[in-house]
Amino acid sequence: MRKAYVVFKGERNGVYDTWAETHAQVDGYKGALYQKFSTKAEAIKAFEEYVEKQRPSAYFETCGEESSCATSNSSSRKKSTKADKIVELESTLSDLQKDVLQIVEKMREIKEMIHDIKLSDD
Numbered sequence: 001m002r003k004a005y006v007v008f009k010g011e012r013n014g015v016y017d018t019w020a021e022t023h024a025q026v027d028g029y030k031g032a033l034y035q036k037f038s039t040k041a042e043a044i045k046a047f048e049e050y051v052e053k054q055r056p057s058a059y060f061e062t063c064g065e066e067s068s069c070a071t072s073n074s075s076s077r078k079k080s081t082k083a084d085k086i087v088e089l090e091s092t093l094s095d096l097q098k099d100v101l102q103i104v105e106k107m108r109e110i111k112e113m114i115h116d117i118k119l120s121d122d
Contacts, residue, residue, distance in 0.1 A: 001038070001039045001040070002017065002039070002040060003036060003038055003039070003040075004016065004017055004037050004039065004040040004042070004044075005021070005022035005035070005036050006034060006037065006043045007022055007025045007032070007033075007034045008033040008034060008035070008047070008050050009029070009031055009033040009034075010025035010026040010029045010032050010033070010034060011024070011025045011026075011029055013047075014047065014100075014104050015040065015043045015044055015047050015104060015108070017040070017111070017112075019036075022034055040108075044101070044105065047101070048101060051097050051101070052094075052097075055090060055093065055094065
């Protein structure tokens with residue numbers, strides 16, 4: 001199995017196959033954070049966990065009785081609306097992060113296929 005690298009904080013965060021690719025993302029980047037993994041699967045898992053931990057947690061308000069909700073002032077209605085927006089935005093962010101991870105993985109697969117084709121031509 002091939003090793004892999006994760007750039008947690010760099011020019012472009014993500015999973016990389018080579019040190020050269022990784023180095024390009026962290027060289028000169030103040031506060032760079034990266035790590036080498038034994039397998040690509042471990043690297044992807046670590047990156048996904050890191051991305052998930054970066055998501056802010058939502059603040060939810062709950063009403064004990066409907067009548068108290070109906071008589072609440074406008075500021076608590078605004079907070080409820082803000083909480084709803086936060087939940088919606090976090091959900092969208094989570095979906096986009098998953099999409100990015102899938103795109104990165106597909107890019108790696110395509111690069112590997114190109115590399116294999118080049119080797120077979122030699």
